[in-house]
Amino acid sequence: MPIAIRVRQLLSRNRKDLLWLGYVLGIAPWAHRAARPLHQLQRWLVRYQRQRDVDHRMELLRARIARACLTQGDHRVAVADLSPELDATCRPLRSTNEEIALADIDQDGLLSPRFEPFWDAPRVDANGFLPRGRFELTVVDRNGWVAVRKNFRGDKVAFVNELEATLDLKAAGCNVPAIFDVDFERLAITYAYIDGVVVREALAQAGAPIRDRDVTPVRSPIANRIISNRVYNKRIVAGRGLIEDVLDAKTIASVGEGLLAIHRAGYALEDVKYGNVIIEAATGIPYFVDCERALPLRQFSPTTATFLRDRDADKLNSHFGTHLLTAAQLRRVRLGADDIYSPFYAGAGIRLGAIWNPELGILRWRHMLANHVPVPVGGRVLDLGANSGFNALQMLRAGAKEAIGVEIDPAVIEQGLFVKRVFEWADNTEYRFSYVHGSHADIGSMNLGRFDLITAFCTLYYLSRDAMANTVSELARLADTLVLECNNDRAIKRGDPETFIKASLSFNVELVRNNGFPNVTVIERPGSDRPLVVARTA
Known part of the structure; x- marks a missing residue:
């Protein structure tokens, strides 16, 4: 024309x-290209405000859980299904809603059992156990079900963040572990155990130098930060080179769909990495764990919420080879x-x-x-x-x-x-x-x-x-x-x-x-x- x-x-x-x-x-x-510093500023301000409001948020969570008990019927694993012998050992020790510690989980997700026999899982003995740097994880028996207790070691902000996000995401039907119990005094959450493989461990077994024990610790905080960033990038490269050897295309695609579901439920995870995705053994469903850094998108402007979603998507794409869309990708389309x-x-x-x-x-x-x-x-x-x-x-x-x-x-x-x-x-x-x-x-x-x-x-x-x-x-x-x-x-x-x-x-x-x-x-x-x-x- x-x-x-x-x-x-x-x-x-x-x-x-x-x-x-x-x-x-x-x-x-x-305008949208230049807005990145403003998005980062809003992200920092929201985190700061959420930290200031932590006591009020905790009281809301107490009331929320009091109104609706934590009956979870979607995914649970019985001790007897994993190890009948261990179940027989635990049976006389059980009391209703009391937890029996079965194994400690180290920094790399390896289990150090407290009982023998134990089910087949990646494990480490006491001499090789690498203590966790932040929160304590323990595999427990709770009423005959296998669970994982996460002790936040007094970090109220992380505890409230994770509990809030997990409850919201679970209610929206996202693939996060069900909650069995919440201890507001000890700041601990007990989750349903996901019987499967942590993607980080699958890659490590395939030959990727991806565990924390593969890195020599550095005492200087500044040097440690620099080295940590380099190690993080090397882990992504090492894992990306082997990811298609340990996960099939359907599973990788379902990981991407799982992250999209979390975004559509109103959250950005912020902490997307191999160690935070577990592939359930029987179904191949990916579960996302560790939501203590998750941010509710409703507290941000629409443009900043998109920025946060894109950050998650970029991380997942670089780790798993998924093809989630981002603004940067779309700007390259002509x-x-x-x-x-x-x-x-x-x-x-x-x-x-x-x-x-x-x-x-x-x-x-x-x-x-x-x-x-x-x-x-x-x-x-x-x-x-x-x-x-x-x-x-x-x-x-x-x-x-x-x-x-x-x-x-x-x-x-x-x-x-x-x-x-x-x-x-x-x-x-x-x-x-x-x-x-x-x-x-x-x-x-x-x-x-x-x-x-x-x-x-x-x-x-x-x-x-x-x-x-x-x-x-x-x-x-x-x-x-x-x-x-x-x-x-x-x-x-x-x-x-x-x-x-x-x-x-x-x-x-x-x-x-x-x-x-x-x-x-x-x-x-x-x-x-x-x-x-x-x-x-x-």
Whole structure:
């Protein structure tokens, strides 16, 4: 389309759209890059405030646990299942809700048993035991179940942080260990034991120099800090080189999904490393442990919350080779006008495609669709000719519960699944958007059920007249509301001149009225050649 026409269309738009476009193109990319120190400052301030409020938070936790007892039925392991002989030894020693210490856990996660026999687990004898630097971990028998007691050694802030985060994440269905007991006086939490392998130990057994006992201690605090950073980076490199030897692709992917679930539950872990992920033996489910540094995202601005999520994702990607999206990654993606049909802005200075095109993507949504498409809050949407899924995703963002896109081009479907991931990253949520590969002319045979809204934006008129009529008749049996977007632009190069007629407003108004949608509303906006037809069955 000639540049002069594009400029005329832009100038005829709502002034707010133009101001927004100026911000997105000229300010946002630089502002979000430069905001890193501000994010770090807010992160420090929130930690400081949480530390000051620790006594109040502890009282809230006491009351919370008093209201709802810690009955956990999802994952627990009996001593008898791991070692019948040990169970027989412990049976006469048990008292209700009393804990019997079975083994001490050292700095590298190795067990030093207090009883023999013991189950098969990575262990160390008393001479080789490496004392833990911060908190004390003990494997215990609690009412016949195997558990791990974490003693915070008087660190009230870490205790409260971890208890708060674990309760919230467990309630949200995240894969963190269940809590058996909380001792507010000793500052200790007893967790369900995860019978599996710590990823750090799996890598160590595969040959990675990744345990703390592999590092020579240094007395100088400054030198120790420098060396610790170097060791940390070397461990990541060593572990990354072997991670695919100890974990299969499905398990690695599930680790990434587990972190996303934690983010969507409202937390950034901050402490993402091999030693804090346990792969449960029977199911292969990854469990995240040690949440004492976790931060609730609700206490941050949206942009800082995204920054914190990206920090977690960067760490997980570098450790496990996952492919979680971050702002830095997305800024390296380049999609031009010919690469993506619907250009969009995802926030944080991230834009893809020719975002200045007023007839497609985000500007079309802002100018016309956002205010006039009757998005059913909590309902189902069917989007015909969904292309890269942008409009379907905007309807989900506006409150729809599920959206299905019908699209015939496999390459565009693949791009749409990427766009879905981008908006899930931007909004820190999961969207129920899926594709059906096929032509909307075959909608009657797809058995998709009923919908609260069907949309067809500039798409039906590529069918024949008879196929358009048949399709609209089928749609009247699937939903009570249909929204069509027409195209009155005569400057478009079309192979078949009849398409101009089939795309016109007058043709589409008669089309829907004669095929099951007699109640018609037409919406036209200045500066747009693409009016909407909102058609209803009654």
